[in-house]
Amino acid sequence: MVCFASLFEDVIMDHCPLCSSSRLQYYYEDKHRAYLQCQQCDLVFVNSVQRLDAKAEKAHYDLHENDPNDGGYRTFLSRVADPVIKRIESNSEGLDFGCGPGPTLSLMFEEQGHKMSLYDIYYYPDTEVLERTYDFITATEVIEHLYHPGRIWQQWLNLVKPGGWIGLMTKMVIDVEAFARWHYKNDPTHVVFYSRNTFEYLAERDKLKLEFIGNDVILLRKIQ
Secondary structure: OOOHHHHHHHOOOOOOOOOOOOOEEEEEEOOOOEEEEEOOOOOEEEOHHHOOOHHHHHHHHOOOOOOOOOHHHHHHHHHHHHHHHHHOOOOOEEEEEOOOOOOOHHHHHHOOOOEEEEEEOOOEOOHHHHHOOEEEEEEEOOHHHOOOHHHHHHHHHHHEEEEEEEEEEOOEOOOHHHHHHOHHHHOOOOOEEEOHHHHHHHHHHHOEEEEEEOOOEEEEEEOO
């Protein structure tokens, strides 16, 4: 069993990686990792000293087999694609952030007449696409992987136009009892975990319109 107390003494993270609050508390630990929780935004996150390095992280992602021709995968992605498509204008321009090695969501939007750009730190690292603004941004099964979620969140707010949408997909924390049994936390590349309270905090702080679609899709609209 990991000794949380010793980890906390040596911890590099003395603030929340999302909202920068220093009000942190112990949340949970298992035989692999210890988890902290921010008392301000409710984010649960892995101590930085227990995260994978870039080489190990990419090796894990290289095992993913995301086939654009896989009907089941398209159905999975449609849970975020369909509600976003219903809310955007025709011929909108979007960014699929963290698209992975086999971009599929972007193709689904292009098939509906929208223009898409791709960014992924490992597979599509062209940062020029981060110098424009977009009508919408999508990030499916991405935000739980971010080592610096606060920095990326601010980047998204700058990239999306006023009136534009951010469409996210991620599993959400319910409570510590459910967390203890949660397979989602066992993926070594999953390092930050959000709850509904987290998204409500961000929406209020950043003046965004918030919608939850089902259990794992979050839509946020930039009002100004």
